[in-house]
Amino acid sequence: MGTISLNKAGKRYGAVEIIRDLDLEIADGEFVVIVGPSGCGKSTLLRMIAGLEETTSGQIAIDGRDVTAASPVDRQLAMVFQSYALYPHMTVRENMGFGLKLAKVPAATARAKIEAAAATLKLTPLLDRYPKELSGGQRQRVAIGRAIVREPVGFLFDEPLSNLDAALRVDMRLEIAKLHRTLGATMIYVTHDQVEAMTLADRIVVMKDGRIMQQGSPRDLYEKPANLFVAQFIGSPKMNLLACRRRDGEQLDLSGEGNLALSMPGAAAPEQVGARPEHLSLVAPEAGHCRGVIEASEYLGGNMSVFVRAGRLGLINVSAPADTPFRVGEAVGVHIDPARASLFDSLGAAIGARQ
Amino acid sequence: MIAALRWFVFALAAIALNFPVLVTLSTSFKSARELSGNPGLWVNAPTLENYMTVFHVSDRLNIFLYLFNSLAVATLGTVLAVVLALPAAYAIARGKFGERTLLPLIVNLRAVPLIIFAIPLYMMFQWLALLDTRLGLGLILAIVNLPLALVILVNAIRDLPAELEEAALMDGASRTQILLKVVAPLCRPAIVTSLIFGFITAWNEFLFGLMLTTSKAVPVTVGASFFFAASGGGVQWGVASAVMMVGALPPMLLGLVMYRQISGSMTAGAVKG
Numbered sequence: 275m276g277t278i279s280l281n282k283a284g285k286r287y288g289a290v291e292i293i294r295d296l297d298l299e300i301a302d303g304e305f306v307v308i309v310g311p312s313g314c315g316k317s318t319l320l321r322m323i324a325g326l327e328e329t330t331s332g333q334i335a336i337d338g339r340d341v342t343a344a345s346p347v348d349r350q351l352a353m354v355f356q357s358y359a360l361y362p363h364m365t366v367r368e369n370m371g372f373g374l375k376l377a378k379v380p381a382a383t384a385r386a387k388i389e390a391a392a393a394t395l396k397l398t399p400l401l402d403r404y405p406k407e408l409s410g411g412q413r414q415r416v417a418i419g420r421a422i423v424r425e426p427v428g429f430l431f432d433e434p435l436s437n438l439d440a441a442l443r444v445d446m447r448l449e450i451a452k453l454h455r456t457l458g459a460t461m462i463y464v465t466h467d468q469v470e471a472m473t474l475a476d477r478i479v480v481m482k483d484g485r486i487m488q489q490g491s492p493r494d495l496y497e498k499p500a501n502l503f504v505a506q507f508i509g510s511p512k513m514n515l516l517a518c519r520r521r522d523g524e525q526l527d528l529s530g531e532g533n534l535a536l537s538m539p540g541a542a543a544p545e546q547v548g549a550r551p552e553h554l555s556l557v558a559p560e561a562g563h564c565r566g567v568i569e570a571s572e573y574l575g576g577n578m579s580v581f582v583r584a585g586r587l588g589l590i591n592v593s594a595p596a597d598t599p600f601r602v603g604e605a606v607g608v609h610i611d612p613a614r615a616s617l618f619d620s621l622g623a624a625i626g627a628r629q
Numbered sequence: 630m631i632a633a634l635r636w637f638v639f640a641l642a643a644i645a646l647n648f649p650v651l652v653t654l655s656t657s658f659k660s661a662r663e664l665s666g667n668p669g670l671w672v673n674a675p676t677l678e679n680y681m682t683v684f685h686v687s688d689r690l691n692i693f694l695y696l697f698n699s700l701a702v703a704t705l706g707t708v709l710a711v712v713l714a715l716p717a718a719y720a721i722a723r724g725k726f727g728e729r730t731l732l733p734l735i736v737n738l739r740a741v742p743l744i745i746f747a748i749p750l751y752m753m754f755q756w757l758a759l760l761d762t763r764l765g766l767g768l769i770l771a772i773v774n775l776p777l778a779l780v781i782l783v784n785a786i787r788d789l790p791a792e793l794e795e796a797a798l799m800d801g802a803s804r805t806q807i808l809l810k811v812v813a814p815l816c817r818p819a820i821v822t823s824l825i826f827g828f829i830t831a832w833n834e835f836l837f838g839l840m841l842t843t844s845k846a847v848p849v850t851v852g853a854s855f856f857f858a859a860s861g862g863g864v865q866w867g868v869a870s871a872v873m874m875v876g877a878l879p880p881m882l883l884g885l886v887m888y889r890q891i892s893g894s895m896t897a898g899a900v901k902g
Contacts, residue, residue, distance in 0.1 A: 326795050347801035359792035363814040372810075373800035420800070 275337045276302050276427035276460035278323060282332035285318055285484075292318045293484045295332065300428075300462065305454050307463045309471040310481035311507070317432055319481070320464045324353050324430050336427060352421035356433040358413045360405040366392075366416050367401040373424045384423075391422040394456070395449075411442045418453070428460035435470065447473060468508055472496070480504050497614070502622035505548045511579065513616075514554065516547045516564070516587050528564045528587060536563050537612055542625045544617035551593035553614040556580060556600050562607020566590065571602055582608055650877075657870035664866055679871035683856065692875065695852030699832055700879070701763045702848055706770025707827035710778045711820055713771070718782035719808050732783060739776035747840055754841055763846045766838060770831040777830070778823040785819030786812060825887050829880045849876040 278300040285293040292315045300306050308316045321327040323334060325346035334342050341349045360369050367388055374384040392398045395415045405413055414434060421429055431450070435443045451474055454461055465471055471478050472492045479489040480503070488500040492508075499505035505513045518536070520543045521527040526536040528547070536547065559565045566584030571594075578598055582590045590608055600606050617625040644651065651670060658675045659667065667673060683692050721727030750769065751760075759765030789812065797807045813820070838848040847855075853872045857864045 324799065326798065346798045351799070353796070353799045355792045355796060357790060357792050359790065359796040361793065361796075361811060372797070372802075376801045376806060420796075424800070 277337055278428060278460060278462070279335045280323070280332065281335070283319075283322060283329050283334055284331035285315075285322055285327060286330050291484060293322065296484070296486060298479065298486065298489075300460060302460055303458045305461045305463065305474060305476045306479060307465060307471040307475035307477070308479045308481060309465055309468055309507070310487075312466060314481045315484040316464045316466075316481050320353075320430050320432055320462060323349075323462065324351055325349050326353075350424075350427045351430055352424050352426035352428075353430040353432065354414075354417045354421050354434045356436050358405075358417045358437075360413055360416055360420075362405050365402050365404055366397060366408070366419075369405070369416055370420045370423050373420065377424075387423045387425075388419075391419045394422065394453070395419045410438050411446060414438065414446060415449075418450075422453075422457070426459070428462065431461065431463040431465075433465050434463075435465075435467075443470075450474065468510065472508070478508070480507060498624070499548070499616060500624050502546070502548070502618050502624075505616060505618070505624070509550055511551055511591050511593075513548045513550050514590050515618075516549065516590070516610075518544060518547045520544070536610060536615075542617070542619065544625055545620045546618045547610065548616040548618060549610050549614070551579065551591045553611045554590065554592040555609045555611075556582075556592055556594050556598060557607040557609045559605045559607045561609065563610045564590075565605060565607045568600055568602050568604050568606055582606060584608065653870045653873055656866055657874050659867055661865065661867055679865075679867040680875075682865075682868050683871045683875055690852075690855055692849070692852065692872065695847055695849040696875070696879070698763055698766075698842075698846050698852075699848040699850070699876075702767040702770055702838075702846070703828050703831035705763070705767030706774055706831040707824050709767070709771040710774035710827050711782075711823050714775055714778035714782050714823065715813060715816070715820070716808060718779055718786055719812055721779070722783045722786040728783075732779070735779055736776050743773065743836055747836070750837075751840060759841075761842045761844065761846050766841055766846055766848065769837050769841065770834060773834065773837075774823075774827040774830055778827055781819050781823045781826075782816060785816045789815055821887060825884060828883060832880045852876075 278298075280296055280298040282295045282297060283293060284291070284295055296319065308319060310316045318327055322329050325341070325344060325348075329342050332342075333340055336349055336351070361372060364372065370388045370391060371384050374387065379387075388401070389398070392401055395418060397412070397415055397419055400408060400412060400416075405416065408416065414437075417434070434450070435446050438446060447470060450461075450463075454474075463470075463474060475492055477489060478492055478495050480487045480495065482503055487507075488495060488504045490498075495504055495508045499508065499513075502515070506515075516528055518526045518528050524537060526544065526547065528536060556562075564584050564587055566582040566587070568580055569583045569589065570581045572579040573596065576596060578594045578596050580592045580594045580598065580600065582592060584590050592608060594600070619625055655670045655672055656664065657679050658672045658677075660674065660676045660678060663672070663674060686693065717727075721732050754760045754765050757765075759768070793811055793815070794807050797811045802810065832848075833850060834848070835850045838851040842848065842851065853869070853876050856872045857869045
């Protein structure tokens with residue numbers, strides 16, 4: 275079992291509040307990714323769950339047991355650090371077995387566990403090497419192996435892939451996903467990389483300034499962001515935000531060079547329309563919801579990233595087919611798919627989206 | 630050509646810097662007669678006579694006892710200092726109070742001239758029956774060595790990545806286990822450095838040896854001075870030089886042997902990079 279629940283958990287350093295009254299329920303076996311810009315408190319939150327940082331208010335419970343004041347080892351969680359944090363004076367085998375040795379696990383049992391974990395992580399030939407003789411990816415696998423052998427109720431990952439190069443990061447990401455399927459253990463994963471969050475998570479928790487901005491499945495967050503922050507943070511390239519005004523009951527007027535109003539029935543008065551590049555298309559100038567001039571375009575292989583300068587609406591990023599006939603300098607119209615657009619009110623909250 | 634010049638300059642500097650040692654070395658091989666006529670570095674008729682005198686054990690002079698005393702008190706004074714300094718350094722490096730208050734206080738203690746401690750120490754040692762004992766001299770040398778060991782170890786511990794200790798905490802290690810199984814092995818270069826510097830300081834210490842010992846626990850620094858006028862009638866420079874060479878050899882050998890341990894970091898491979 276490995277349910278983790280936070281009840282109004284808070285952390286303050288003197289007058290500075292890092293985490294504010296945070297509630298979070300994590301189910302057994304769930305893969306939760308906590309994502310946010312640097313300084314949002316995501317690492318602090320993870321360390322509070324680990325027991326490395328004191329929780330100054332509220333409660334943390336693991337499997338229903340209050341562990342707010344418990345030591346890290348009592349919580350039976352394992353952590354994988356960004357910097358790997360391998361003991362340099364111990365071999366891979368000793369690194370993985372250190373926790374077992376401290377827990378006085380019989381040597382034969384410990385050996386079997388270490389070898390099983392090493393086999394899972396393809397570390398068997400490296401067991402008698404020292405960390406300095408390993409590559410970055412191998413070190414990170416040892417750090418994960420050290421976590422596995424203890425059979426914790428949950429795994430905590432603190433930006434584990436940040437120190438790896440891009441290609442290795444993709445491989446390790448797949449390995450971590452596979453590990454989650456094999457072990458079925460609860461995992462909490464902190465990252466600032468929204469691609470990692472999207473690909474790994476059962477549920478993403480987006481944080482800002484010590485608060486949860488939104489939580490939900492990657493698809494929910496991508497398609498129905500609860501606010502401007504989440505809309506801008508999730509998805510790459512970023513969502514376009516276009517200023518707008520409700521003209522009459524059914525229509526929104528984009529304050530650009532538009533000649534067509536966007537059909538958006540409803541009573542609310544949105545201030546901005548959010549549309550992802552792939553939900554926009556390039557059309558003839560008079561056929562679009564707004565128009566502008568192509569300022570630049572980037573060929574990305576499968577598609578083309580086209581930047582349209584549209585008067586007061588600013589620069590709009592449109593994902594166009596790679597063989598798009600429109601050229602830089604040409605006047606174009608931009609068509610918005612109304613079904614996939616998000617609307618935001620003056621406070622930045624999404625209209626009609628579920629929280 | 631350039632290489633030869635480089636070696637020439639290097640040799641010149643080495644000779645200049647080590648001139649006193651070379652003079653002592655050459656003097657120790659000269660007979661009393663040659664000494665009076667030949668002040669140069671070159672020895673015309675080398676003799677081991679001076680060394681024979683030094684190693685000759687008499688009722689009054691026993692070089693082996695002095696060497697053994699020095700070895701015993703320097704070892705005690707160094708090992709004890711490091712054993713005490715390691716946990717203290719860990720607490721100081723990881724706690725705010727220690728870093729801001731304790732460390733400056735202890736380090737400042739080293740700045741005070743040691744003679745200040747002489748009178749109270751003598752009285753305390755008399756009362757504790759530690760006068761002229763190896764234990765007594767060893768204890769006071771440990772105190773002399775403590776501040777430097779502390780500074781070296783605090784800096785070493787401060788440079789250790791905090792994640793290593795956090796990883797050990799997650800693995801279920803107690804503070805003591807972290808200190809012994811993670812921090813201490815990783816501070817090995819600093820520990821060895823403290824041991825070497827401590828040993829050399831303790832070996833060369835003269836003041837407390839002179840003050841607190843009389844016969845049984847006399848260290849070689851004090852014992853050497855006994856040889857200067859061993860047979861009366863002025864200083865015997867040859868014998869004095871020989872005893873100084875004998876006394877200086879152990880710390881020099883130690884430095885040469887242990888030098889490799891000082892350099893080199895232990896944390897390669899711990900964190901990224």
